[in-house]
Amino acid sequence: xxxxxxxxxxxxxTKLVQGSVPVPDPVTxxxxxxxxxxxxxxxxxxCPICLELISEPRATDCGHYFCRECIIRxxxxxxxxxxxKCPLCKETVTKRSLxxxxxxxxxxxxxxxxxxxxxxxxxxxGKLLEP
Ligand SMILES: [Zn+2]
Ligand SMILES: [Zn+2]
Numbered sequence: 001x002x003x004x005x006x007x008x009x010x011x012x013x014t015k016l017v018q019g020s021v022p023v024p025d026p027v028t029x030x031x032x033x034x035x036x037x038x039x040x041x042x043x044x045x046x047c048p049i050c051l052e053l054i055s056e057p058r059a060t061d062c063g064h065y066f067c068r069e070c071i072i073r074x075x076x077x078x079x080x081x082x083x084x085k086c087p088l089c090k091e092t093v094t095k096r097s098l099x100x101x102x103x104x105x106x107x108x109x110x111x112x113x114x115x116x117x118x119x120x121x122x123x124x125x126g127k128l129l130e131p
Contacts, residue, residue, distance in 0.1 A: 031122055038115055045108040048088055049074060053108045058098040062091035071098060 047054045049070035056068035064086055066074070075095050078084040083092045 057101040057104040061097045
């Protein structure tokens with residue numbers, strides 16, 4: 001008798017949850033859109049080695065961008081098996097050919113700050129970033 005009643009309750013709860021899913025409130029939709037835009041920007045300024053926002057960007061001759069630390073570590077590790085190749089396109093990379101891009105660093109720093117303040121405001125950015 002008791003188990004029958006429990007099954008009935010469960011069914012009712014499932015129905016309620018399903019019914020509430022297709023109606024997202026406008027604020028949630030807006031927040032998601034902003035979040036998506038920030039993440040898209042982040043993707044464009046992502047370091048292919050560490051997959052974080054590029055810090056102190058360096059450009060290679062082949063036109064790819066990496067964190068200063070990441071690309072220098074890559075060059076140092078690969079140097080024994082010279083020539084060092086770009087992790088993305090396998091063009092030759094030398095430490096001397098790396099070009100500093102401070103303008104790009106400013107942008108990625110701005111995106112980082114945007115993400116920080118967004119997370120402070122909504123508390124959701126971290127959750128979305130987790131796989
Ligand atoms: Zn990096
Ligand atoms: Zn390259």
